[in-house]
Amino acid sequence: MTKAEVRAVASLRAKPDRDRLGLFVIEGDKLVREALALGCGVESIYAEGAWIAATSPGSGTARTVEVSAEDLRRLSTLKTPNGALAVVRRPHPVLDWDAIASNLVLVLDAVQDPGNLGSLLRVAAWFGITDVVASPDCADAFSPKVVQGSMGALFHVRVHSLPIVPFAAEARSRGLPVYAAALHGDSLYEVDLGALGLVLFGNESSGLSEELLGLASQRLVIPAWNGSGPGRDSLNVAAAAAVVCSEFRRRAAPGGRRTCGQPGPSGRSTMAGAG
Numbered sequence: 001m002t003k004a005e006v007r008a009v010a011s012l013r014a015k016p017d018r019d020r021l022g023l024f025v026i027e028g029d030k031l032v033r034e035a036l037a038l039g040c041g042v043e044s045i046y047a048e049g050a051w052i053a054a055t056s057p058g059s060g061t062a063r064t065v066e067v068s069a070e071d072l073r074r075l076s077t078l079k080t081p082n083g084a085l086a087v088v089r090r091p092h093p094v095l096d097w098d099a100i101a102s103n104l105v106l107v108l109d110a111v112q113d114p115g116n117l118g119s120l121l122r123v124a125a126w127f128g129i130t131d132v133v134a135s136p137d138c139a140d141a142f143s144p145k146v147v148q149g150s151m152g153a154l155f156h157v158r159v160h161s162l163p164i165v166p167f168a169a170e171a172r173s174r175g176l177p178v179y180a181a182a183l184h185g186d187s188l189y190e191v192d193l194g195a196l197g198l199v200l201f202g203n204e205s206s207g208l209s210e211e212l213l214g215l216a217s218q219r220l221v222i223p224a225w226n227g228s229g230p231g232r233d234s235l236n237v238a239a240a241a242a243v244v245c246s247e248f249r250r251r252a253a254p255g256g257r258r259t260c261g262q263p264g265p266s267g268r269s270t271m272a273g274a275g
Helices: 003-011 015-021 029-038 049-055 069-075 114-126 144-150 164-173 210-215 237-252
Strands: 023-027 042-047 063-066 084-089 104-108 131-134 158-161 178-187 197-201 218-221
Touching: 003 069, 015 023, 023 029, 023 144, 029 042, 029 049, 029 084, 042 049, 042 069, 049 063, 069 084, 104 114, 104 164, 104 237, 114 131, 114 144, 114 237, 131 164, 164 178, 164 197, 164 210, 178 210, 178 237, 197 237
Parallel strands: 042 063, 104 131, 104 197, 131 158, 178 197, 178 218
Antiparallel strands: 023 084, 042 084
């Protein structure tokens, strides 16, 4: 491959170039195969000959370029590239209020660690949440670290980057519940939870803004087990989201109990912590 091609692919590591070109990069055998199978807008594939022979990607519309192991290392952001890398068209989903009103929606305020954002997308996909709304100051969902961290979840959720205060306010005006993961509130296990609504999670160190907390119809905490102590005062934001989403889905399942568990330590939250 030419030096110009190497520069073009490498340029997509930078957000301004991803935004300008409407493209992003996925890496590794699993992600490339999944993107091809789902028809996720793969434009170009750069892969070793053995991978191409085993996968036969030429049967689709993507341009396939055979590269050496050395060329793949030059293109890759990974320490150990795995067979293939692809350039994919960035999706631009339209916000559909009918869809928003019929499911849980994960809403993220200033989640800045790419690993956390990737894990949050995996949580959303695992629990059947198809829309994730992220504030503009969140990590970029199409950056290499988030894409790798999402492990393919990015192909199964719609990520909307937009100001979330007016979004949450509009949801309240439409009668949708807005649940906030907060430092103080009611135990997740002691409140009524509906099957739909917005679930808000905040920045790894500062949590949700006061403005967003003011829009919440319910503030939730995950009670710490048997109190708290040094080194046990918080959960990673993605871990907290997994616990919360699991409880929502458990309640919505046939036979799910409306309330459960014992009251936790008053006011002690494991929602917002260094992640």
